[in-house]
Amino acid sequence: MFNASLKQLSLQLAEKKISSTELTTEFLNRIKALNPEYNAFITVNEEISLAQAQAADKILASGQAGQLTGIPIAQKDIFCTKGWLTTCGSKMLSNFVSPYDAGVIERFNQAGAVNIGKTNMDEFAMGSSNETSFYGLVKNPWDVTAVPGGSSGGAACAVAARLAPAATGTDTGGSIRQPAALCGISGIKPTYGLVSRYGMIAFASSLDQGGPMAKSAEDLALLLNVMVGFDPRDSTSLQRDTEDYARDLQKPLTGLRIGLPKEYFAKGMSKDVESAIEKALDEYRKLGAETVEGSRPNAPLAIPVYYVLAPAEASSNLSRFDGVRYGHRAKSYSDLADMYRKSRAEGFGAEVKRRILIGTYVLSHGYYDAYYIKAQKLRRLIAQDFAEAYKQCDIIMGPTTPTVAFNLGEKKAVIQSRCIYRTFIPARLI
Amino acid sequence: MQWEIVIGLEVHAQLSTQSKIFSGSSTAYGAAPNTQANVIDLALPGVLPVLNKGAVERAIKLGLSVGAKINSPSIFARKNYFYPDLPKGYQISQYELPVVQGGNIQIQVDGTEKNVRLTRAHLEEDAGKSLHEDFHGMSGIDLNRAGTPLLEIVSEPDMRSSAEAVTYAKTLHALVRWIGICDGNMQEGSFRCDANVSVRPRGTEKLGTRCEIKNLNSFRFLEKAIDYEARRQIEILEDGGSIRQETRLYDANKDETRTMRTKEDANDYRYFPDPDLLPLEIPQSWIDQIKQTLPELPQARRDRYVSAFALSAYDASVLTSSREMADYFDATLKQLPAQAKLCANWIMGEISGQLNKEGIEMTACPITPAQLAALLTRISDGTISGKAAKTVFESMWNGELDKNVDAIIAAKGLKQISDDSAIEKLVDQVLAANAQQVADYRNGKEKAFNSLIGQIMKATQGKANPAQVNAILKKKLDG
Numbered sequence: 001m002f003n004a005s006l007k008q009l010s011l012q013l014a015e016k017k018i019s020s021t022e023l024t025t026e027f028l029n030r031i032k033a034l035n036p037e038y039n040a041f042i043t044v045n046e047e048i049s050l051a052q053a054q055a056a057d058k059i060l061a062s063g064q065a066g067q068l069t070g071i072p073i074a075q076k077d078i079f080c081t082k083g084w085l086t087t088c089g090s091k092m093l094s095n096f097v098s099p100y101d102a103g104v105i106e107r108f109n110q111a112g113a114v115n116i117g118k119t120n121m122d123e124f125a126m127g128s129s130n131e132t133s134f135y136g137l138v139k140n141p142w143d144v145t146a147v148p149g150g151s152s153g154g155a156a157c158a159v160a161a162r163l164a165p166a167a168t169g170t171d172t173g174g175s176i177r178q179p180a181a182l183c184g185i186s187g188i189k190p191t192y193g194l195v196s197r198y199g200m201i202a203f204a205s206s207l208d209q210g211g212p213m214a215k216s217a218e219d220l221a222l223l224l225n226v227m228v229g230f231d232p233r234d235s236t237s238l239q240r241d242t243e244d245y246a247r248d249l250q251k252p253l254t255g256l257r258i259g260l261p262k263e264y265f266a267k268g269m270s271k272d273v274e275s276a277i278e279k280a281l282d283e284y285r286k287l288g289a290e291t292v293e294g295s296r297p298n299a300p301l302a303i304p305v306y307y308v309l310a311p312a313e314a315s316s317n318l319s320r321f322d323g324v325r326y327g328h329r330a331k332s333y334s335d336l337a338d339m340y341r342k343s344r345a346e347g348f349g350a351e352v353k354r355r356i357l358i359g360t361y362v363l364s365h366g367y368y369d370a371y372y373i374k375a376q377k378l379r380r381l382i383a384q385d386f387a388e389a390y391k392q393c394d395i396i397m398g399p400t401t402p403t404v405a406f407n408l409g410e411k412k413a414v415i416q417s418r419c420i421y422r423t424f425i426p427a428r429l430i
Numbered sequence: 431m432q433w434e435i436v437i438g439l440e441v442h443a444q445l446s447t448q449s450k451i452f453s454g455s456s457t458a459y460g461a462a463p464n465t466q467a468n469v470i471d472l473a474l475p476g477v478l479p480v481l482n483k484g485a486v487e488r489a490i491k492l493g494l495s496v497g498a499k500i501n502s503p504s505i506f507a508r509k510n511y512f513y514p515d516l517p518k519g520y521q522i523s524q525y526e527l528p529v530v531q532g533g534n535i536q537i538q539v540d541g542t543e544k545n546v547r548l549t550r551a552h553l554e555e556d557a558g559k560s561l562h563e564d565f566h567g568m569s570g571i572d573l574n575r576a577g578t579p580l581l582e583i584v585s586e587p588d589m590r591s592s593a594e595a596v597t598y599a600k601t602l603h604a605l606v607r608w609i610g611i612c613d614g615n616m617q618e619g620s621f622r623c624d625a626n627v628s629v630r631p632r633g634t635e636k637l638g639t640r641c642e643i644k645n646l647n648s649f650r651f652l653e654k655a656i657d658y659e660a661r662r663q664i665e666i667l668e669d670g671g672s673i674r675q676e677t678r679l680y681d682a683n684k685d686e687t688r689t690m691r692t693k694e695d696a697n698d699y700r701y702f703p704d705p706d707l708l709p710l711e712i713p714q715s716w717i718d719q720i721k722q723t724l725p726e727l728p729q730a731r732r733d734r735y736v737s738a739f740a741l742s743a744y745d746a747s748v749l750t751s752s753r754e755m756a757d758y759f760d761a762t763l764k765q766l767p768a769q770a771k772l773c774a775n776w777i778m779g780e781i782s783g784q785l786n787k788e789g790i791e792m793t794a795c796p797i798t799p800a801q802l803a804a805l806l807t808r809i810s811d812g813t814i815s816g817k818a819a820k821t822v823f824e825s826m827w828n829g830e831l832d833k834n835v836d837a838i839i840a841a842k843g844l845k846q847i848s849d850d851s852a853i854e855k856l857v858d859q860v861l862a863a864n865a866q867q868v869a870d871y872r873n874g875k876e877k878a879f880n881s882l883i884g885q886i887m888k889a890t891q892g893k894a895n896p897a898q899v900n901a902i903l904k905k906k907l908d909g
Contacts, residue, residue, distance in 0.1 A: 080474070233480060
């Protein structure tokens, strides 16, 4: 059952072969047994999860169920969840119980899904190894000496270890796609604006996007069907007609043009990744797709652009964590400035501080034009690259990461994690 | 040396929307602390701003009223600084591209017109309030005001005296109320002024170093703060010193300004476009639609009063100092079309005086324009004298006899004697009884004439029509 697809689970629930309460209990037991090793979850609340499962069972009995009704979903701890501790992986929010639900959480609740727990993550989604969490690192279930990737490392681990049938993640510069790749599951960062950002704790607002993480493309499609939708509380939310993301799952690949920008296949990619990509491309060609070699000359600019814009927005977004209204406040302080200083020094980890400092620097007087404005201009060029590329192909493909999961505690991670973003950051900047 | 004072004003007008600029919380004044602060105003993790259309509409109204350009797009930017009453750690404001750009406001000082250019007007959110007293050694934070929509209206340094600055502020105050975008309540902080003041030798072009005086919440404080500040700067310069650019606070109790912060310790606000809000696009069709709803503006109405009703510029400007007063005047005049000056005098005199005395607004005036017109009709048709009319007015104000003018005149016996033969008879009686004064008058003592008039009025208890008495008496004595 742990390997069952969402569709299969949905069928079993509909046919009363299993109840949501039973299904939820099974996964809760698995979490109880395995989470101490993996540390994929920050918070598990059996009482709430089982109450939701019982409610789902009533809906199932009434015949009003949707496709996700009664299915346990692990929620990244970046989504504000009413009545749940919502920490964003930070000491700063280690005492924050959200009084409201994020748009994404509301949509899952309306769909009758069960919240199976809140997953671990890099602190404020800043990291690509899930080692910056205040709640400790997460292990890769395929190799417990390796990282699961990040920032949605807990979510990727939970799905890979079958602690949950599916999970939510968020992606700013690869935080869904990279851990999905490193844990051998599927993940998608939807087009910006499709998934509501309301209640999703902001890292870099112009890049952040919630998305699904699961075992297959089909599962992702079913999750997208629930997660995508206009939210008037998010001014960047897109107003589009509802679509069924599962509609083309069986469509043949005949005639599909796959663009392969040479910049995505640069030196430094490990052999096993390269061969896996080649095998996949051969398979797609066999299925009728054609591959189109091309170039996206500005792609290498994406990393420096990202490392200016994301910290700039983050430095401002994280200003609200000041110890005044909620969150961590230092025990003793001499005056207001001291309270800010100590609360933030104690509440934030090293990676978060590093990015706040970078962001503050690039926005400051005298540097703004050289960094922030320049980066915004380059962002425009990168977007134009994509527009050009899509004249020649229908989709663009490349390796998600140049290597497989690296080892926990590899100190070069700080440097390496910046190289890892080669492929997926460009797609976020458009 | 002769010094010239140079002043520019930044006015924060609180826009009269029901809800906040980026959240659905109420903007009503005076609620218990933090009862009008929802998750967005509290800046909980994950919340996002959504722009209030009503605030934009009000900004456009101001822009159209001052002949400014409405920018589309305009951009919301974050102004970053830490303070406990600023929940997000940044204020959402507009920086490089404000919604309103340019424009002009005409002011009248000592009978002459002057143009004050506007630089811009931009939308922003207000902060909360920090309360540093009575909290057992702690500070209290009230976020009810956090997120209240403000329009910051910035003028060019076009004013040359505190009197000009106050007139500009009053004209702008009247305008924002006139077009219904701000209630103008200065006690509640709905209309706050910051003044940029510098001085320079008269006849020179180069602007002196300026100081900004913050949060002047009355016209009187604005005037006194500017006067003090200009004096302070002139004294420093005359003693051979130089002015330091800084932000100063006006202390009304001591009538002085004090340093708040210098340029050196000014914040670097790190402005950048707010990624949570899209560029604000304003379609021309919306601007056109708003234009249709704008009332006739004070200046146009002032000009019309002068040209159509031959009122003096002064009268016209007093009558248009608020839309309520101008509307009251128009409504009164509608009943009494040929008597503009009479209407103006009574509204500017008795009505305004009484309203001021009781501290009530024109909208709460107990006498309606129709009732006032009924009273004025009785003056113009000679039924009562101006003096008697004041007695009637008082009765009406107090609500006597359903404010019925004729009933009050009858009840008080105020009807004027306008019958020529009756007056002649009276005059004859008085002349007969005062032969000495008649003789004095005829011997050239003009004063005797007034004394006789007094006698006649006394005999009629003031009810005789003075103009008729005058004419008849003159005819009798001179004839």
